[in-house]
Amino acid sequence: MRLGAVADDVTGACDLAGRVAEAGLPASVLLGAPATGTLDDAFPTDRPGCTVVALKVRTAPVAQAVAESTAAARFLVASGATQLYQKYCSTFDSTASGNIGPIADALAAVAGAAGSVGTPATPGAGRTQYQGTLFVEGVPLAESPMRDHPLTPMRDSDLVRLLTPQTSAPVGLVRWGTVRRGAEAVAAGVRDGHTLVDALTEDDLDAIANAVLRLAPTHPTVAAGGAGLATALARVETRDRDSTGLDAAVLAPVPVTxxxxxxGSASAATRAQIAAFGGERHILDPLILARDRDAITRLRDALAAREDPRAPALIHASPDVAAAQRELSAERAAALLEEALGELAAFAVHDLGYSHLLIAGGETSGAVTGGLGITRLRIGAQAAPGVPWAEAVSRDSAGEKRTIAxxxxxxxxxGPGLFTDAWKAAP
Structure with a gap:
């Protein structure tokens, strides 16, 4: 199996790639599909692997999301992918108009498949699906903090109800009782269109993965969901054969400078990590950024004046996101933060020579990697489940390159201590 995944944001792509690599398939992440051609080393001929194309389409207009996802899927198929995977958030982040359904339709068309089979369930991250209801740490999705997400408020926990308005294809459900009977029963429950499958455990995900592979010769499907099912596909691929040489990549050390x-994230987990961090910190307030461009200059000066840049420093968004959104609009507040964080990352790497960056938030990660001119990530060890370090080559405006972690x-x-503990796993 050569797994080719289309991810709707950058951190989701890294989540999938990190877990798949740990399960035994070498993985890399491309930040956007190349405009032309194929990637010669995407899937080495002597072994299987996983390539993930990371897009920024979770909240993009539907037409844009479909166009970019279609291009990414075509690129992966042309590069040798034998199984397409649609990676969306394990909390099913979307609106009534998309984008999960329209992208599923588009990927099925590229694969010549009758539809998709999948689940957002990722038990290791506290995401499970039962009777079609998505649970987050044991709480129904609509009762979790995702209920009040600023961009994709999730007010329904029923995945069939959530997906049905997003596609003209039928939406089906394979319930947990069927899953417990094994892969053959799951495969028998798949119909044309998009099939959501209950999963509470890793064994359930393995049954779904085996069903996808069982269907492939006569009824090929796009696999879809969170990182959990992709990890199961990797496990199934490597379990019954010698996996020597297929372990997660050991990255070469990057000297710490x-x-x-x-x-930039306002999630509960990131807020807890910010609160627990005991080092130097600076706050980015969108309201101040909107009024005072010199705010960025002051932060640049503060970074340049640090006596020991090897000690981690934190720059984070103001905790009062709601006030900024009320005054500026959610889109404007987010754009100001993303632009500022991307600029500060480029300054730290290319002007000050910083070697290691930890970025929190999907939109923030997209802005930072764009600002650094990064096009590919080589995935290494995980600092926490779904949170891998990666090696990247950053390019400045003059084309000068630097290898960073x-x-x-x-x-x-x-967990709350991630901003302090993650450096132990860094290359």
Whole structure:
């Protein structure tokens, strides 16, 4: 199996790639699909692997999301992918108009498949699906903190109800009782269209993965969901054969010349990580950024004046996100933060020579990698489940290159001590 995944944001791509690599498939992340051609080393001919194309389409207009996802899927198929995977958030982040359904339709068309089979369930991250209801740490989705997400408020926990308005294809459900009977029963329950499957455990995910592979010769499907099912596909691929040489990549050490944490996420997990961090910190307030451009200059000066840049420093968004959104709009507040964090990352790496960056938040990660001119990540060890370090080559405006270590994490992932402990796993 050569697994080709299309991810709707950067941190989701890293989540999937990190877990798949730990399960035994070498993984890399491309930040956007190349405009032309194929990637010669995407899937080495002598072994299986996983390539993830990370897009920034979770909240993009539907037409844009479909166009970019289609291009990414075509690129992966042309590069040798034998199984397409649609990676969306394990909390099913979307609106009534998309984008999960329209992207599922588009990927099925590229694969020549009758639809998709999958689940957002990722038990290791506290996401489970039962009777079609998505639970977050044991709480129904609509009662979790995701209820009040600023961009994709999730007010329904029933995944069939959530997905049905997003697609003209039928939406089906394979319930947990069927899953417990094994892969053959799951495969028999799949119909044309998009099938959501209950999963409470890793064994359930393995049954779904085996069903996807069982269907492939006669009824190929796009696999879809959170990182959990992709990890199960990797486990199934490597379990019954010698996996020598397929372990997660051991990255070459990156000499430590500076450590910086940039946090744009307003999630509960990231807020706890900010609160627990005991080092130097600076606050980015969108209201101040809107009024005073010199605010960025002051932060640049503060970074340049640090006596020991190897000690981690934190720059994070103001905790009063709601006030900024009321005055500026959610889109404007987010754009100001992303632009500022991308600029500060480029300054730290290319002007001050920083070597290690920890980025919290999907939109923030997209802005930072864009500002650094990064196009590919080589995935290494995980600092926490779904939170891998990666090696990247950053390019400045003059084309000068620097190899750096980056950790791009979903706002929802990691324990309170992550900003202090993650450096232990860094290359």
């Amino acid at each position: 500076g450590r910086l944490i940039l946090a 980056v950790l791009l994490k979903s706002g929802n992932f990691g």
